[in-house]
Amino acid sequence: MASDLRLGQKLRFVVDSLDWRELRARVGGCPLCGPTLFLKLQRDQLGTRCVRCGASPIAMGIAAVVRERFGDLSQSRVYEASSRGPLFDFLRREARELVYSDFFDDVQPGQERGGVRCEDLQALTFDDESFDLCTSTEVFEHVPDDRRGFRELHRVLRPGGQLIFTVPLSDSEETLERALVEEGGLRHIHPPNYHDDLIRGSGKVLVFRDYGRDIVQRLRAAGFTLAEIVDAGDPSGMGHRAQVVTARKSSTSPHPSCT
Numbered sequence: 001m002a003s004d005l006r007l008g009q010k011l012r013f014v015v016d017s018l019d020w021r022e023l024r025a026r027v028g029g030c031p032l033c034g035p036t037l038f039l040k041l042q043r044d045q046l047g048t049r050c051v052r053c054g055a056s057p058i059a060m061g062i063a064a065v066v067r068e069r070f071g072d073l074s075q076s077r078v079y080e081a082s083s084r085g086p087l088f089d090f091l092r093r094e095a096r097e098l099v100y101s102d103f104f105d106d107v108q109p110g111q112e113r114g115g116v117r118c119e120d121l122q123a124l125t126f127d128d129e130s131f132d133l134c135t136s137t138e139v140f141e142h143v144p145d146d147r148r149g150f151r152e153l154h155r156v157l158r159p160g161g162q163l164i165f166t167v168p169l170s171d172s173e174e175t176l177e178r179a180l181v182e183e184g185g186l187r188h189i190h191p192p193n194y195h196d197d198l199i200r201g202s203g204k205v206l207v208f209r210d211y212g213r214d215i216v217q218r219l220r221a222a223g224f225t226l227a228e229i230v231d232a233g234d235p236s237g238m239g240h241r242a243q244v245v246t247a248r249k250s251s252t253s254p255h256p257s258c259t
């Protein structure tokens with residue numbers, strides 16, 4: 001029944017998003033699920049999908065970089081900042097343990113709703129040094145204080161652990177701050193821009209900033225020793241290049257109690 005429902009949802013996605021002028025199919029290798037068929041249904045990158053696992057070029061880019069930079073996940077404890085989707089399914093299948101969460105406005109962080117833990121990336125409830133890998137997809141542009149979020153992920157990673165994620169990246173050197181939270185109030189510096197969200201709906205999630213190449217400086221300022229923007233190529237071969245941000249926590253960072 002559940003799989004019928006998922007198939008129905010997938011078919012509805014295909015019909016809803018189809019643009020006949022863009023329609024293309026290509027046999028290839030999906031970084032998440034292996035040999036497959038890629039379908040391009042529309043010009044936008046979210047309109048290209050792996051027909052087996054449903055991954056978009058964004059999820060394919062993260063999975064390709066996880067495989068290349070992190071390697072085998074079978075001994076690893078992983079934290080993913082979402083509770084569904086093809087990347088979530090991939091990590092749950094491959095990792096020794098996957099911890100996952102979503103952010104609900106009205107649930108206490110660390111508590112659950114419908115079996116899904118609520119976490120605020122700016123104040124995680126996890127212990128220090130408890131994960132080998134942290135991942136997120138198109139989340140950080142919605143976090144009011146992203147520097148605090150990066151420091152939190154640095155805190156919960158083990159020495160040598162990695163953060164691998166995506167955000168919409170512009171070609172600009174500098175990040176454009178679009179909105180700020182000041183003394184409890186929200187101030188828009190530029191006209192508000194909203195993204196869709198599976199929990200809150202279409203056009204409901206405020207974009208706090210448009211990231212530029214200086215995102216790597218923000219990660220280094222949060223404590224990461226290595227931070228870079230990785231070109232993950234064109235995983236689907238449909239002309240959608242994926243850029244993935246990676247950061248590594250020093251494997252020799254002294255533990256406060258040992259210094």
Ligand SMILES: [Zn+2]
Nearest residue numbers: 030033050053
């Ligand atoms: Zn796939």
